[in-house]
Amino acid sequence: MDNWINLYRASHTLEAHALKGALEAEGVVVRLNGDGLFGALGDLPVDMLQVTLLVRGEDRSKAGRVIERYQQRQGNGWLCGQCGEENGANFEVCWRCHHDPHDI
Structure with missing residues (x-):
């Protein structure tokens, strides 16, 4: 079983995807949590649109x-x-x- 940890909370999906690309370029596998909420822009409070980047525990140092x-x-x-x-x-x-x- 993989041990996924919260690495970073991006302000919005564009920042999250930019960071995801940078992390993947370094060989870090990334999952995004909350990425699908961007379509609710205007209906939800801004802090609800933040996207959490998750990485495997063993990638914590490199991702950090x-x-x-x-x-x-x-x-x-x-x-x-x-x-x-x-x-x-x-x-x-x-x-x-x-x-x-x-x-x-």
């Missing part, structure tokens, strides 16, 4: 690092070290040259 990186970038754009382009905080890779700033 991805979330930490995401939270550090919130509100902070970054400059690409390869082409010098300014990227918004929501970009995991450079939009112009596709350089991943986490590659060493």
Whole structure:
């Protein structure tokens, strides 16, 4: 039996899917809880539309690092070290040259 844990509570489904993609790119399997409520926008209180990301217990450390990186970038754009382009905080890779700033 898998041991799933609550990793993060996203404000909305778009944030949840962006994080899900980032986690899956690192090999972490993710389940979303509450994703289907987006259609009730306007009928439910905003806090009811939050989406919980669940990961397996053994992926907690790896997933936690991805979330930490995401939270550090919130509100902070970054400059690409390869082409010098300014990227918004929501970009995991450079939009112009596709350089991943986490590659060493």
